[in-house]
Amino acid sequence: LIASKRPVTAVHSFEANPHLIGYIHKLHAENGVSNVIVHNAILAPKASEPVDFYVRKNLLASSLDRMGTDESDIASIEQVAVRDINATFAEIRPSMLVCDIEGAEADILPALDYDGLRAAVIELHPQWIGPNGVRAVFEAMHAAGLSYFPRWSHRKVVVFRRSWPDVTP
Missing domain, CATH: 3.30.110 (Translation Initiation Factor IF3)
Structure with a gap:
């Protein structure tokens, strides 16, 4: 949000958790932010097939790692795109x-x-x-x-x- 208030054409944000995308859009709309592009993707050294993202009941514990918390805390397993960070940067030129x-x-x-x-x-x-x-x-x-x-x-x-x-x- 802070970066979007600067005089920039666009801010690109990458979020792995697909359940947060709607909330992020709502937050931007409520704050008059229109220059942020939110990508539901992970940036990595190389692109790959989508990977599992473990959405947990405790939202802050959600991650790419299946381990780390009680298995019963996993609310859903979502597939998330993995993009090549250098190809993405070459495209958006941040x-x-x-x-x-x-x-x-x-x-x-x-x-x-x-x-x-x-x-x-x-x-x-x-x-x-x-x-x-x-x-x-x-x-x-x-x-x-x-x-x-x-x-x-x-x-x-x-x-x-x-x-x-x-x-x-």
Whole structure:
């Protein structure tokens, strides 16, 4: 919602849980947001056949992982499209990435071609990706020419920018 209020042509959002799509559209309509395109899909290093997404009674526990909670908590199993992240980025040509993908950042972000991105806001999940995963995210960003920007980073949410505003000591 915040990103959609900026002067941008479109914001593309990718949501795995198909049960949230209607709610997201309603939220946007109630807030006068018309420039967001919501995709019911998962971005991955390579496209594949649709995968199972486990919708749980506890919505926050829904995931691609069948394990992790009591099996009786699974409300439904939905098929979700898996898109190639680089092909998708080449098509939509984003200038900024905002990413909260619950631990998949260590696998997906190193595979991304960052051409055209001026900034990235990433929520890290060190409890799942560990120090090697955190390092993989930072190394991918740095290799792409994006530097850690501490002014906008906070705790597990880290910001990377291609260039910084002038800083005076």
